[in-house]
Amino acid sequence: MGEEKKRPSIDELSAENQGLKAELEKLRRERAAWLGKYGSVPKRDEVLFDTLSGCEVQPLYTPLDIGTYDPAYADKLGFPGEYPFTRGPYTTMYRTRLWTMRQFSGFGTSEETNQRYKYLLDHGQTGLSVAFDFPTLMGYDSDDRRSEGEVGVCGVAISSLADMETLFDGIPLKDVSVSMTINGPAMMLYCFLLATAEKQGVDIREFRGTIQNDILKEYMAQHAWIFPPEPALKIIADIFEWSSVNAPKFNTISISGYHIREAGSTALQELAFTLKNGFTYVEKGIKRGLDVNEFAPRLSFFWDVHNDFFEEIAKFRAARRIWARHMKEIYGAKDPDSWRLRTHAQTAGVSLMAQQPENNITRVAYQGLAAVLGGTQSLHTNALDETLALPTEKAVRIALRTQQILAYETGVPSTIDPLAGSYYVEWLTDQMEEGAERIFAEIDEMGGVVKGIEDGYFQGQIALSAERFQHEVETNRRIIVGVNDFTGGNEDLSIDLLRIGPEIEEKQRQRLADLRERRDQAEVDGALERLAEAARNDENLMEPVLDAVRAYATLGEIRHALEKIYGRFREPVFF
Amino acid sequence: MVERKIRVLVGKPGLDGHDRGAKVVAAALRDAGMEVIYTGLHQTPEQIVQAAIQEDVDVVALSILSGAHMTLFPRVLNLLREEGADHVLLTGGGIIPSEDMEKLQEMGVGQLFGPGTPTTDAVAYIREWFTKNRAGDDEG
Structure with missing residues (x-):
């Protein structure tokens, strides 16, 4: 090749273009500053960050590393741990700390689940995530008539503080962070957990954990509710308010796309509906008079990870960028912690197939990889048999091992946001952001999230997407191995x-x-009466619920006391 | 003679909130020309059987993903029998292991459908059952 055909270098180009030159120098300075600050942070113990061929892997790569320059880089991508957080919520990501391996788990009584938790912790799991049975999710006691046939079946049955004490017997809540998927009765279960931690001697001001507490998506998709939207949102604001003072390290909400997606939405709808729910909670908090910089850092998210590998990665990256921009520019948050979107992720339950169920291991592995490339903070990998029943110990162990292989064998966690700069991934990330903004505008136009729920907008959109997907499968335009092709072995x-x-x-x-026999009934009755009084007076309900819980009032009793005042949500049937 | 439409009640019994399957199947049955009544969520077996009788349906199709199928299917089946509605086909689907499907069928529940079943299978099954058992009932 002749010398005259050589592509000019960016330095040669920038010599002629002062604007480009200035931007390039700025990026060089920023990269040098970032590497100066974070390039030598403490690494995880004894971990090699070089390739199997022995090439040393840097924590971060930018356009400068391949001699190209993208003028949108600073605005759209920037540096990990910095606005707009596209490249990750934390500066050094998995170089310093791997994601938390947190398998969602629960069945039977608190005794059976306590044993399963100890098994998981013994096998290297690093956090706990409680799956409750349907009666608990709906706020019914295990001895309620409506609970028959469902106690301990889909998750663990927790009807009182006593059950919660058993659940974490011998598990130090000071050291093991707990996440609880609970929404309608989130306040009651949160108080069961707080009271259990108190009894273990944990300082609640230092207590870490998460409650899902995302009622809006319950109305949209998951359907485990108790009260109508307005009192339900009041209770959530109570939790924010009380916790910002008393339990400032606890994640008081996990704004969840998972259930919206599992109910049938697309990735884009999951992204847009969930972030819009998040903004709705932020507005509720601000309206309550809370400082956005105080409560926003305690908001966390929860995404589904489905089969469309790159779209999922783009979704995670776009979510961080959209959240940061809105929190800073629209809600005026000043503290960078308020801009930072942190997330849990779970592989897509709905993608698991009953046909040749062993293939689910492979599906889960790809999905888990997407979550990690997307920069998740914690991950649940589904077990291969969850399309048929709750998982066996062996199936759960394989699911956990899948994460460990990803973490320790693949080299993927060695560098931050390795897909940045991919034409396809960046284009998809932009598409997701633009698409989400269009959906936000549509929701605003109809009068906001609560109005959209009341009108059945979200439920209808989700059902339509589910029908469309099913149709695509049944007309063989989408192939699912073992279902509409490759069925040998079924x-x-x-x-x-x-x-x-x-x-x-x-x-x-x-x-x-x-x-019920051994507790002090008069104490329970008194606590429940004070709770009802507080609800009638529109006071913050956290302390009265905590008092009732400490007296061993049951979940159903507390629900009942509040239902008398707030009423019960009945879904309008949209079909 | 105009063939009468098949009437199907799609029900979600128990506390289970997973309605993706129920809605997709309900839409497919409707698109196949059946009259479909969807109960909505969190119904008791009594509410479902009452609605089935009031609506005079040919088929009750339950969707259960909560693992409570061994409680809820027999209860609906028995209530239908108690109410003299044992001519109604009780069918359904969800997360149901195959041994449980067999047990329920021995009790008198119709065919049950697991994850990954094309909706066309459910449509074909209901049509076939109707032709064999009910088609002539309301003529004349």
Whole structure:
């Protein structure tokens, strides 16, 4: 090749273009400053950050590393841990600390689940995530007639502080962070957890953990609610207010796209609906008179990770950028912690197939990889048998090992946001951002999130997307291995399943009967009466609920006391 | 003679909130020309059977993803029998292990459908059952 055909270097180009030259120098300075500050941070112990061929891997790569320059870089991508956070919420990401491996788990009574938690911790899991049964999710006691047949089946049955104490018996809540998927009765279960931590001697001001507490997506998709939207949002604002003073390190909400997605939405709808819910909570907090810089850092998120690999990664990156921009520019948050979107992720339950269920291991591995490339802070990987039943110990172990292989064998965590600069990934990230902004405008036009729920907008959009996807599968325009193609082997269904027998319900009812026998009934009645009074007076309900919980009032009793004042949500049927 | 439309009640019994499958199947049955009544969420077996009788349906299709199928299917089946509505087909789907499907079918529940079933299978099954069992009922 002749010398005259050589592509000019960016330095040669910038010599002729003063604007480009200035931007290039700025990026060089910023990169040098970033590397100066974070390039030599403490690494995880004994971890090699070089490739298998022995090439040293830097924590961060930018356009400068390949001699190109992207004029949108500073505005759209920037540096990890810095506005607009596209490249990650934290500066050094997995170089310093791997994501938390947090398997969602619960079944039977608190005794069975306590054993499962100890098993998971023994096998290297680093955080806990509580799956409750349907009665608990809906705020019913295990001995309520509506609970029959469902106690301990889909998750663990927790009806009182006594059950929560058993759940974490021998597990130090000071050291192991707990996340609880609970929404309608979030305040009650949060108080069960706080009271348990108190009894373990934990300083609540230092207490870490997460409650999902995202009621808006319950109305949209997951459907475990108690009260109508307005009182439900008041209770959430109570939790924000109380916790910002008393439990400032606790994540008081995990704004969740997962259930919206599982109910049938697209990735873009998941992104847009969820962020819009987040903005709605921020507005509620501000309206309550709270300082956005005080409560916004305690908001966290929860995404689904489905099969479309690059779209999922783009979703995570776009979410951080959109959140940061809105928090800074629209809600006027000043503290960078208020701009930073932190997230949990779970592989897509709905993508698991009953046909040749072993193939689910592969699906989960790809999805887990997408979550990590997207920069998640914690991850649940589904077990291969969850499309048939709650997972067996072996299936859960394989799911956890899948994360460990990703963390320790693949080299993926060695460098931050490795897909930045990919034409496709950056284009998709921009598409997701633009698409989400269009949906925000549509929701604003209809009068906001609560109005959209009341009118069935979200429910309708989600159902339409689910129908469209099903149609695409049934017309073979989307192939699902084992379902509409590659079905050889479908006859082999020989996997072991976990069984929850009827004796579990009996045992839990007995636990509850014993509790009702031994507690001080007058104390319970008094606490419940004070709670009802506080609700009537529109006071913050956290302290009265905590008092009722400490007296061993049950979940159903607290629900009942509040339902008398707030009423019950009944979904308009949209079909 | 105009063939009468098949009437189907799609029900979500128990506390289970997963309605993606129920809605997708309900839409597919409707698109296949059936009259579909969807109960909405969190129904008790009593509410479902009452609605089935009031609406005079041919088929009750339950969607259960909560693992409570061994409680809820038999309860709906027995209530239908108690109410003299045992001519109604009770079918459904969800997260149901195959051994449980077999047990429920032995009790008198119709065919049950697991994850990954094309909706066309459910449509074909209901049509076939209707032709065999009910098609002539309301003629004349």
